[in-house]
Amino acid sequence: MAAMLHIDQLRTSFAQSGKSLTIIDGVSLTVQAGETVGIVGESGCGKSVTSLSIMRLLGKNAEMTGSIRFEGKELLTLSEKEMQKIRGNEIAMIFQEPMTSLNPLQTIGKQIGEPLRRHLGLSKQAAKERAVQLLREVGIPRAEEIVGEYPHQLSGGMRQRVMIAMAMACSPKLLIADEPTTALDVTIQAQILELMKKVRAENHTSIVLITHDLGVVAEMCHRVIVMYAGQIVEEAEVTKLFEEPKHPYTKGLLNSMPSVSVDAERLEAIPGSVPLLHEMPAGCRFAPRCSHVMDICREQNPQLLPVEGGQKCRCWLYQEGDER
Amino acid sequence: MTKPLLEIKSLTKHFVSKKGFFGQEKVVRAVDGVDLTIYPGETVSIVGESGCGKSTTGRCILRLIEPTAGEVFFEGRDICKLSPADLRGVRRDMQLVFQDPFASLNPRKTVGRILEDPLIVHGIGTAQERQKRVEEIIEIVGLSKQHLSRFPHEFSGGQRQRIGIARALILRPKLIVADEPVSALDVSIQAQILNLMQDLQKEFQLTYLFISHDLSVVRHISDRVAVMYLGRVVEVADKESLYRNPTHPYTQALLSAVPVPDPKRELQRIILEGDLPSPSNPPAGCTFHPRCRSCMDVCRSEIPLLRQKEEGHWVSCHLE
Secondary structure, eight states, X not given: OXXXXXXXXXXXXXXXXXXXXXXXXXXXXXXXXXXXXXEEOOTTSSHHHHHHHHHTOSOTTEEEEEEEEETTEESTTSOHHHHHHHBTTTEEEEOSOHHHHSOTTSOHHXXXXXXXXXXXXXXXXXXXXXHHHHHHHTTOTTHHHHTTSOXXXXXXXHHHHHHHHHHHTTOOSEEXXXXXXTTSOHHHHHHHHHHHHHHHHHHTOEEEEEESOHHHHHHHOSEEEEEETTEEEEEEEHHHHHHSXXXXXXXXXXXXXXXXXXXXXXXXXXXXXOOOGGGOOSSOTTGGGOTTXXXXXXXXXXXXEEOTTSOEEEOGGGGXXXXX | OOOOSEEEEEEEEEEEEEOSSSOOEEEEEEEEEXXXXXXXXXXXXXXXXXXXXXXXXXXXXXXXXXXXXXXXXXXXXXXXXXXHHHHHHHHTTEEEEOSOTTTSXXXXXXXXXXXXXXXXXXXXXXXXXXXXXXXXXXXXXXXXXXXXXXXXXGSOHHHHHHHHHHHHHTTOOSEXXXXXXXXXXXXHHHHHHHHHHHHHHHHHTOEEEEEESOHHHHHHHOSEEEEEETTEEXXXXXXXXXXXXXXXXXXXXXXXXXXXSOTTSOOOOOOOOSOOOOTTSOOSSSTTGGGOTTOOHHHHHOOOOOEEEETTEEEOOSOO
C-alpha cells in the first residue's frame, strides 16, 4: 500500500537580499494511513516550515526541491489551482494561534462552511446545517448560536475547537497540526488532545503533529521525528524514543525537561544555543553543543542512518550500524 | 521561628472597566483576597492558568499596580502605606524578572547601560564603582564583559533573560519576583536559566516568588506552591505534599492534565468541562463549583475558606 504522505529529500530555501538561506535541509519522512507522526524540535529547527512546505503555503521567495508525495501524487509540481483542490479537502491544517488564523470579520458558520461549499458543493443552507453538526461534534455548546458569532466572542479553547471543526469539515485524509495546543492552558490543552484523539479514531485520519512539547508527543504520536537546525537527527517509534534515545540532542532534550512526577536536584541543560542560519557549523550541526563531540564531528556532517533498535540517527557515534 | 520576609494579607485588586459613555461599570475581580507568607531563602510559586490573577498578585506585591485592598508586609513594614520615597528604598530589596525578554529590555540602550541604570536610580557608588559592579554581575549570570557594549537585539532569548536577571540582581535584592521567567524559552535554554536561578539563590541567599503556569517547572524550582483559581488561592502546601497529595479538585484536575513524557503511562485524566468563568462575573459560592466534579449544595452558596488539612497544607474546599 502506498504511504499517505512520503517526503523525500525536501530542501526548502528562501531567497533573501540576493542570498539563499536553506531552512530545511534534506528532510525525508513517511506517514502511513491512520498513523500519527510527531515532529519535535526547538524554535528555528524548521518544523513549521516543513508543514508549510507540505501545504505549499510559503511565499514566492521560497524554493523547494525534492519530492512530497501525497497518496502517490507529487505535490511540488502541482499547479496552484490543483493544489487548492487538495488544501482543506484532502489535507487540512490546524494552526497554533486560533485567533490569528480565523478571519475576524466572518462568522464562525461562514468560515466552517467555506470548505464545504467549495470542495463538496453544498448549498448555503446545507453548509450551515453541516457547520452546526460539526461544531457539536467538537463539543461546542449552543452550536446553533455560535455559527452566527465571530471569533473574538469565543475563548481560546473554543476557537481551537472551531479550527478543528473547520479542518475536519471535508473529512481530510491527512491533518497537519502545527502546535495545536501551545497557546492553550493545560486543562484546555487536555480537552483539545482528547478531542483530537476522538476525531482521529472516528475518521482514521493520518496526523502530522508539530510540537515542542515532548509530553504531547508521548501522548499522541506513534512515531517521532526529532529535528535540529533544519535536519532530522533522529527518527524512532515513540516508546523507543523515550526509552532508548540515541542522538545526544534527543537525550539532552529529555534530560533538560523538568518533570511533574519526579524530583531532580538539577536539570541537565544543553549548553549554548542553536546555531544561526548563516553560521552553520561545517560538520555536525549539533557538534558545538554536544558533550560527546569527536574530531570527525567538526569536519563532516553524519548521515541519517538506521541504528540498532529500528530507529534512525544522524550521529558519528552510531555510523555503519555499530556503536563506537 | 524565623520571621517571614513577605506577608500578604487579603490582597485584593479590582479593575473597573466601563462600557460606553452611559455604560454600566464592570468590576473585574483579578485578585480577590489572597493570603500568602514567604520566609527568607525559600522559593514559593504561584501556579495557575491564564486569568487566575497570578501576575496581578506579583505586581501588587511590588506596588507596580496599586492594590485595591489588603496588606503587604515586607520585613514587617506594610508597603501599601509607604510614601513614594520610602517605597523606592524598599524596592531595592525586591526586584522583578519579566516573562518576555524581548519586551522588557530597552532596545535603545546598551546592556551595560541597562545594568547600570538601577544603580544610578538608587544613587549607588561612583561611576567607576558602578562599572565594576556591572562587570561583575554580567559574569555572574554567565555572559562576558564584551557583551556590555552590545544592544539587546544582538542576543538570543536565553541570553536576554540572563540580562534581565542580572538587572534584577545588581541591587543585591532580598526578594525576586519572577513572572513566568522561562515561559518564552525553549526547553534546553529553559533548563539553563532554571539552573542559573538556583545557583544564584544559593550564592546570594535570595528568596523567590516564582509565578508560572508550568506545573513541571514549578515542581522543579519550588519549596512551597500556591495554586490560584479566579483570583483566589485554592491550595497552598509544600511541594512534596501538593504533588503527592493534591486535595482541591482543581489542583487534581490541573495536575492530571499535564502531558507526561512517558508513552507507556496509563492516562487517568480528569477533564474539566467548559472554560474559566469571567472574573467580572464569578460564580457565587466556590468559584470553581460549575466545573467541579464533586460539587455539593453548599458549594453553590458559600465561599470556602482556606483551612489547614495537614501541617502546612491549606485547602479552600468544602469537601472533608
